Amino acid sequence: MLIGKRLKFLSAAGLATLASNAVAEYGLNLPEPVSPVTRDIFDLHMLTAYVATVIMIIITAVVVYALWKFRKSAGYEADQNFHVSWFGKWAWVMVPVVVLGIDLSIAGKATKTFSLVEDSSDPDITLKVTGSQWKWTYDYMDDDIRLVSNLNKDIPVTDNNYLRDVDNPVILPVNKRIRFLHTATDVLHAWWVPALAYKKDSIPGYINETWAIIEKEGTYRGQCAENCGTGHAYMPIVVKAVSEDKYASWVAEQKAEKAKAMAEATSDKAWTKDELMERGKKVYMTNCVACHQSEGQGLPPAFPALKAGPITTGPVAGHIDIVVNGSKKNPVMVAWANALNDLEMAAVITYERNAWGNDTGDVVQPADVKAAR
Ligand code: HEC
Ligand SMILES: [Cu+2]
Incomplete structure (x- = not known):
């Protein structure tokens, strides 16, 4: 009876310590979950932590008590008949039953969480998330919007x-x-935002699914969670959760911008070099900088320098060809024909041919790219 009371007190003290740690902003625990699945995972984690703490306290108490009570200096003599006593006989049954009971109570909850994890049915919004070395590309499947997200280097x-x-x-x-479809273009990545989405690998050629209902507006951060090469640390994730109204107007804005960009890209306008350079730099900083680097110096031998490169300062046709169709020697340099429109490709090629001292003076127009498609 007394032991029971003592244990109750000890475990209550243990729980209180743990809980105050979890509440304090020490960053010791997982970030506060804001989606049903991540909350379930968080609760499971806490349940396991509580159970483990209670067991640890009980075991430690028993060991300390035994060491003290049955010490040799107090003249204790080992009980030679323990195994024939009532407790000695039944302990072999009771201990596994208690252990299994604890295991199953965690497993029961975990099974529920697992089925929730797999249930990405009936989404309102489907977002395809593509990992590449080293950036994320987001396709809003219902609205035909694409975002390319790179590390902000100005922090x-x-x-x-x-x-x-x-x-x-x-x-x-x-x-x-929201249903997330995860895939990759080159190696394994993993899109992980602990507050709202759990980890599933992004695998080239496969699609994995996760889902979330974000319950609170705010900014949620995450990281690529699968070692994907030397730039692994440079592909963070930022999710801005906004009200439904704000989201709707953002979507409308993006669509209008896209329509404007398409109209511009397909018009017969002859662009000036300055206009193309300005746009080209933007395209470059979004799509090419991860491999070819901000000063065009590349990361040889994996990614060639474009500054004073044989193709970027050679014949224009060869330059257009490798950007439109990709490299025939190395699939890492992909064809950009589907990802970029004619104007964007013309601009980035013009930029590469005139930036970083590549002063070829060449101006490539969207019509030139269109002809090479
Ligand atoms: C994932 C890394 C990666 C990205 C992103 C990338 N490239 Fe490349 N690029 C390469 C690799 C690798 C090669 C070498 C291909 C080969 O050996 O044929 C290359 C070659 C090139 C070359 C030929 C360079 C030379 O002198 O051999 C040009 C031009 C080029 N890329 C332009 C671009 C443009 C424009 C973009 C952005 C729209 C871009 N690249 C994005 C990896 C990349
Ligand atoms: Cu990655």
């Missing part, structure tokens, strides 16, 4: 969000069922 080392900020965050509405 100083001293800032809390150093290596945790991007140029284009993903915008998503609260209170909608």
